[in-house]
Amino acid sequence: xxxxxxxxxxxxxxxxxxxxxxxxxxxxxxxxxxxxxxxxxxxxxxxxxxxxxxxxxxxxxxxxxxxxxxxxxxxxxxxxxxxxxxxxxxxxxxxxxxxxxxxxxxxxxxxxxxxxxxxxxxxxxxxxxxxxxxxxxxxxxxxxxxxxxxxxxxxxxxxxxxxxxxxxxxxxxxxxxxxxxxxxxxxxxxxxxxxxxxxxxxxxxxxxxxxxxxxxxxxxxxxxxxxxxxxxxxxxxxxxxxxxxxxxxxxxxxxxxxxxxxxxxxxxxxxxxxxxxxxxxxxxxxxxxxxxxxxxxxxxxxxxxxxxxxxxxxxxxxxxxxxxxxxxxxxxxxxxxxxxxxxxxxxxxxxxxxxxxxxxxxxxxxxxxxxxxxxxxxxxxxxxxxxxxxxxxxxxxxx
Amino acid sequence: xxxxxxxxxxxxxxxxxxxxxxxxxxxxxxxxxxxxxxxxxxxxxxxxxxxxxxxxxxxxxxxxxxxxxxxxxxxxxxxxxxxxxxxxxxxxxxxxxxxxxxxxxxxxxxxxxxxxxxxxxxxxxxxxxxxxxxxxxxxxxxxxxxxxxxxxxxxxxxxxxxxxxxxxxxxxxxxxxxxxxxxxxxxxxxxxxxxxxxxxxxxxxxxxxxxxxxxxxxxxxxxxxxxxxxxxxxxxxxxxxxx
Numbered sequence: 342x343x344x345x346x347x348x349x350x351x352x353x354x355x356x357x358x359x360x361x362x363x364x365x366x367x368x369x370x371x372x373x374x375x376x377x378x379x380x381x382x383x384x385x386x387x388x389x390x391x392x393x394x395x396x397x398x399x400x401x402x403x404x405x406x407x408x409x410x411x412x413x414x415x416x417x418x419x420x421x422x423x424x425x426x427x428x429x430x431x432x433x434x435x436x437x438x439x440x441x442x443x444x445x446x447x448x449x450x451x452x453x454x455x456x457x458x459x460x461x462x463x464x465x466x467x468x469x470x471x472x473x474x475x476x477x478x479x480x481x482x483x484x485x486x487x488x489x490x491x492x493x494x495x496x497x498x499x500x501x502x503x504x505x506x507x508x509x510x511x512x513x514x515x516x517x518x519x520x521x522x523x524x525x526x527x528x529x530x531x532x533x534x535x536x537x538x539x540x541x542x543x544x545x546x547x548x549x550x551x552x553x554x555x556x557x558x559x560x561x562x563x564x565x566x567x568x569x570x571x572x573x574x575x576x577x578x579x580x581x582x583x584x585x586x587x588x589x590x591x592x593x594x595x596x597x598x599x600x601x602x603x604x605x606x607x608x609x610x611x612x613x614x615x616x617x618x619x620x621x622x623x624x625x626x627x628x629x630x631x632x633x634x635x636x637x638x639x640x641x642x643x644x645x646x647x648x649x650x651x652x653x654x655x656x657x658x659x660x661x662x663x664x665x666x667x668x669x670x671x672x673x674x675x676x677x678x679x680x681x682x683x684x685x686x687x688x689x690x691x692x693x694x695x696x697x698x699x700x701x702x703x704x705x706x707x708x709x710x711x712x713x714x715x716x717x718x719x720x721x722x723x724x725x726x727x728x729x730x731x732x733x734x735x736x737x738x739x740x
Numbered sequence: 741x742x743x744x745x746x747x748x749x750x751x752x753x754x755x756x757x758x759x760x761x762x763x764x765x766x767x768x769x770x771x772x773x774x775x776x777x778x779x780x781x782x783x784x785x786x787x788x789x790x791x792x793x794x795x796x797x798x799x800x801x802x803x804x805x806x807x808x809x810x811x812x813x814x815x816x817x818x819x820x821x822x823x824x825x826x827x828x829x830x831x832x833x834x835x836x837x838x839x840x841x842x843x844x845x846x847x848x849x850x851x852x853x854x855x856x857x858x859x860x861x862x863x864x865x866x867x868x869x870x871x872x873x874x875x876x877x878x879x880x881x882x883x884x885x886x887x888x889x890x891x892x893x894x895x896x897x898x899x900x901x902x903x904x905x906x907x908x909x910x911x912x913x914x915x916x917x918x919x920x921x922x923x924x925x926x927x928x929x930x931x932x933x934x935x936x937x938x939x940x941x942x943x944x945x946x947x948x949x950x951x952x953x954x955x956x957x958x959x960x961x962x963x964x965x966x967x968x969x970x971x972x973x974x975x976x977x978x979x980x981x982x983x
Binding site (some may be wrong): 392 | 848
């Protein structure tokens, strides 16, 4: 057993300090949501052109990362890599925490959040949104069962089948999240079948990055980190996922560039439409992908700190990409009259200037805080931390 | 002939004429306008639509927009967050320089993307082709606005004032042109159509696209018309002439 870095009493103090900090941020976010609910979306930067703003960037990040946070559990249970098994409970807990945080933001950003019951009782099965509500709730149920089977020794035999179900479910779920955009036939930025696999690739990278940040953060409190061999595998896996995501992003843009009717949009999003090209090239491609890849794969740079830094950068790059994808995609005018120069009082033919307001930013941060709190309480209340595992060689079988 | 019976005949004849003159327009109007009895369901035999003749639509004229705002209790302001159920769009052909002005509103598609994506079914299409939002089940997710190819929908960004009894609106819900369904169901025509006619432009024809004898059907048969974003095959109920 490794010696924890701090004494149990100090650990308790750290827990309460973190819980208080997370709770304070969440309370401010709930206040911001209440303010938005009272005044309407007029107090946000959103309008009739950019209808989904910064809260959606946070919500989609959390929901996509939630699916990917399950990677480690899947590798352990589904693909039988026993070295990962001690970390499976943390992986499943993070999935629940991230999904809950994302959904919180999504719900509080609704025009009528108090009508959640309507959304839960009225389903239009032609809507991918309605399907997603079932998929999200289903993942909570499956993850609860999964966590139970991982933590309760007597239910251990169910861990593999439940893990398999969770793996299949999360792939379908992220297909659904991507298809929210993929099925939008009207918009140049979306309407592509490649968005579903793109989102799956993104989820693999973002989820593993968040998992790594949480795991290495906890290791600071609990003592030693993962074995070096396991760290190396996580590092390489993260690198592969970052490349996969970059590949799908490239395919998506290249498909659009090939279609004459989409070239104006691509020119806007990749070259002229400030701030989106900067966020895309420097934020996502540079800082969010190339730099992390160098940190992960360069022999001189590779190490625990580099992996943590790379994970942080991948997560920041995710926000840059989502901002470009969601907001840049809406800011570009819809082409209703091809071949015509268009002007109207309703932003026709005009790039929309969206500037997020403080309340919507706070609501988004609140989603992160909610996820953080759920994970923190989970780690505190359940035997999530694989304390024994920290000292074990990776090849040791899980208990 | 007995003078009494002659007078009686004349009286009956006159009375019948007066009665006929009084009743006939009502009978005729009812037949013409297809008004619906209260509580009667919309009929799938009807497909309400509009034909907008851009050659008659005057640039700078906003009579249809003003009439819509007036009828539906919309403020009429044009900030990016304000509702605009109908807007005037000025077009210039990039190749020829030809200038066109036209109103754009909900196109009342036969296959509306907004209805497909709405998670709760609040966006719906009536049997007679009118696409509406049920204000009681709209949760304000704005997915329909993402899906609409015509940017026809508005989100109510702040508390509403000056609502009309026939046209419920509410903060946090999505709304769009109803084709003045409250008037159409009583046998009337949409306010934009009336205003355009009153201004002498007659650029908008409203009617039943399924009735071969309706003016709109005759016009659509006689002249070349287009549906916006026809490539999407949403089969719009609103057609344009001259684009």
